[in-house]
Amino acid sequence: MTTVREAVLDLLRAFDMTTIFGNPGSTELPLFLDFPSDFDYVLGLHEGVVVAMADGYAQARRNASFINLHSAAGVGNAMGTIFTAYKNRTPLVITAGQQSRSILPFDPFLHSAQATELPKPYVKWSCEPARAEDVPLAIARGYYIAMQPPCGPVLISVPADDWSRACEPVEARRVGKLLRPDPDVMAEIAGALDAARRPAFVIGASVDRDGAWDDVVQLAERHKAGVWVAPMSGRCGFPEDHRQFMGFLPAIREKIVSMLGGYDCIFVIGAPAFTYHVEGFGPHLPPGAKLVQLTDDPQVAAWAPVGTAAVGSISLGVRELLARASPPARELPAPRAPLPRAEPSSPMSVAYVLQTLAEVRDPASIVVEESPSARPVMHKYLPMLQSETFYTMCSGGLGYSMPAAVGVALAKPQSKVIGLIGDGSSMYSIQALWTAAQLKLPITFVILNNRRYAALTEFAPTFGFKPEDPLAGTDLPDLDFVSLARGHACQGIRVSDPAKLAGVLREALASPVPILVDVEIA
Numbered sequence: 001m002t003t004v005r006e007a008v009l010d011l012l013r014a015f016d017m018t019t020i021f022g023n024p025g026s027t028e029l030p031l032f033l034d035f036p037s038d039f040d041y042v043l044g045l046h047e048g049v050v051v052a053m054a055d056g057y058a059q060a061r062r063n064a065s066f067i068n069l070h071s072a073a074g075v076g077n078a079m080g081t082i083f084t085a086y087k088n089r090t091p092l093v094i095t096a097g098q099q100s101r102s103i104l105p106f107d108p109f110l111h112s113a114q115a116t117e118l119p120k121p122y123v124k125w126s127c128e129p130a131r132a133e134d135v136p137l138a139i140a141r142g143y144y145i146a147m148q149p150p151c152g153p154v155l156i157s158v159p160a161d162d163w164s165r166a167c168e169p170v171e172a173r174r175v176g177k178l179l180r181p182d183p184d185v186m187a188e189i190a191g192a193l194d195a196a197r198r199p200a201f202v203i204g205a206s207v208d209r210d211g212a213w214d215d216v217v218q219l220a221e222r223h224k225a226g227v228w229v230a231p232m233s234g235r236c237g238f239p240e241d242h243r244q245f246m247g248f249l250p251a252i253r254e255k256i257v258s259m260l261g262g263y264d265c266i267f268v269i270g271a272p273a274f275t276y277h278v279e280g281f282g283p284h285l286p287p288g289a290k291l292v293q294l295t296d297d298p299q300v301a302a303w304a305p306v307g308t309a310a311v312g313s314i315s316l317g318v319r320e321l322l323a324r325a326s327p328p329a330r331e332l333p334a335p336r337a338p339l340p341r342a343e344p345s346s347p348m349s350v351a352y353v354l355q356t357l358a359e360v361r362d363p364a365s366i367v368v369e370e371s372p373s374a375r376p377v378m379h380k381y382l383p384m385l386q387s388e389t390f391y392t393m394c395s396g397g398l399g400y401s402m403p404a405a406v407g408v409a410l411a412k413p414q415s416k417v418i419g420l421i422g423d424g425s426s427m428y429s430i431q432a433l434w435t436a437a438q439l440k441l442p443i444t445f446v447i448l449n450n451r452r453y454a455a456l457t458e459f460a461p462t463f464g465f466k467p468e469d470p471l472a473g474t475d476l477p478d479l480d481f482v483s484l485a486r487g488h489a490c491q492g493i494r495v496s497d498p499a500k501l502a503g504v505l506r507e508a509l510a511s512p513v514p515i516l517v518d519v520e521i522a
Contacts, residue, residue, distance in 0.1 A: 004165050007164040008139055011143075017093070019057065020039060021044065022042075022043065022068035026158075027098060031164035044379075046431050046434070051081035051082055052407070055081065056408040057408070060408045063147075068095050071098060079448060082153055086153055087234075089206070090152065091146035091151040092156065092373065096112065096158070097157075098158060098159050099111040116155070116157060123152065126156070127142070132162035132170070136167060149177060149179065149297075150296050163353070178312075179312050180312050180313065187359075190321055190324050192290055193267060194328065195265070197264050198263050198264055198265075199330075199349075200224075201230050202249065202274075203238050204230040205237070206271065206314050208387055211315075211387075212237070213237060216237060217239065229249065229379075231248075231250060231256070232396065234391065237270065237393075240383035241383060241385055248376075248379045249274070257286050265292065266290055269314060272304065273291055273305075274298045278462055290307070294312075294317045295310075296457050339358050347499070347520050347521055349522055352501075353446075354374070354378055368404050371420055371425060373457075405418075406436050406441060409441040410439065416509060418443070418509075420446050423448065427476075427479070433445070434489060436514040441514055444509050447518045451477055454474075456474050487519075492518065493515070494518040501519070
């Protein structure tokens with residue numbers, strides 16, 4: 001026999017999960033009695049920051065992260081980033097403290113009345129074990145569920161007095177994954193690609209998540225397909241300087257149909273077909289086009305409005321297609337028109353800032369982005385060229401990427417991480433600067449400061465706003481990011497002169513500790 005605490009710690013060692021992300025409360029303290037020397041505790045100053053850090057860490061390591069939250073209050077604070085982790089398909093094992101079992105009948109202070117219901121529907125599974133002895137089994141089950149594609153968060157509620165109870169040890173098991181797509185459906189997809197005169201690939205976040213970058217490039221080259229990125233993709237799955245790269249699809253039905261016009265077979269790989277953000281009308285595909293899809297998410301396959309879908313591993317599915325005979329000869333699609341250079345101005349344009357960042361950064365550096373209004377410009381002026389060098393949120397919920405940059409930097413200590421964050425986005429999770437500073441992580445936070453929620457201003461015409469119409473609640477004057485950085489023990493510098501931008505960025509990117517660069521833009 002052992003204790004629940006020791007059994008859980010042994011399981012975490014076996015699962016290679018010896019970093020715990022949390023913000024502790026009273027009901028969690030028994031877990032940390034005699035905290036073991038082979039574990040690390042990463043403290044976040046808000047539960048939303050905690051989950052986003054763990055999300056970035058899990059994605060970069062390709063393994064679940066372990067999180068400890070405080071009862072209902074902590075889970076409630078974290079729900080925004082739990083939602084994002086669910087949309088990101090990130091494996092997380094979340095434990096939430098609960099009051100001692102003996103006082104639960106009396107609705108004690110800081111208990112969670114319906115602990116398993118609170119995080120739903122944005123966890124794959126949740127459980128409060130019926131007995132203390134069952135806690136290690138529940139955590140093991142949660143890990144296996146979290147790691148099954150499509151991956152995602154799980155939550156286990158643990159009463160405070162459970163950790164010291166006696167239990168039997170639980171041995172970590174090897175749990176395989178049902179991954180191979182249906183061979184008959186894959187044969188149909190292969191036939192459609194071979195029969196196409198002008199195929200297009202639409203690449204989603206699951207390509208990079210499943211390690212299929214190189215295979216997808218090879219398959220696209222074999223078929224001479226034009227390659228697009230799916231709307232709202234949280235990862236990059238294709239080199240954006242490639243001859244066959246065509247660009248990014250918007251989350252608007254009519255525009256997707258227009259941009260894919262002329263293609264007769266559209267192969268959606270690791271993405272929904274399609275993610276929409278505004279109401280649309282008419283067909284989902286151009287006239288005469290056939291849609292085929294490879295996804296690791298059966299729900300995505302089920303709600304796709306058209307086409308044939310195979311469900312399974314992106315990597316295995318693409319390799320199966322590569323194993324087939326070569327398709328008929330085709331011509332390459334016409335290349336994209338070259339972009340004009342962005343010129344310096346005062347205040348600087350987003351295009352000039354991102355063009356400069358692209359020129360001074362190492363292409364192997366990792367960009368963790370959350371600046372919704374700047375993303376279309378980033379797609380043009382800050383291309384992603386290598387696998388696992390881009391992360392953002394698939395949910396649209398703000399507050400993810402600044403702490404996620406901390407998690408990615410923890411997981412990849414030899415890589416330079418750039419947090420490219422809007423001024424509005426940064427204020428959802430500015431506390432992440434403190435953790436980055438305490439851990440001395442080499443992150444360069446670049447704040448694109450336009451003093452407003454610019455994405456709302458740009459989106460307003462969709463709902464009938466005219467340029468001259470006032471838009472309440474979108475101005476953000478008087479935020480001093482240099483002072484905010486210093487207040488979190490992080491270096492900060494402001495730049496408004498375009499002639500100084502490249503030098504400031506070079507110096508910041510060379511820093512071995514975190515630094516914030518506040519860039520004033522138009």
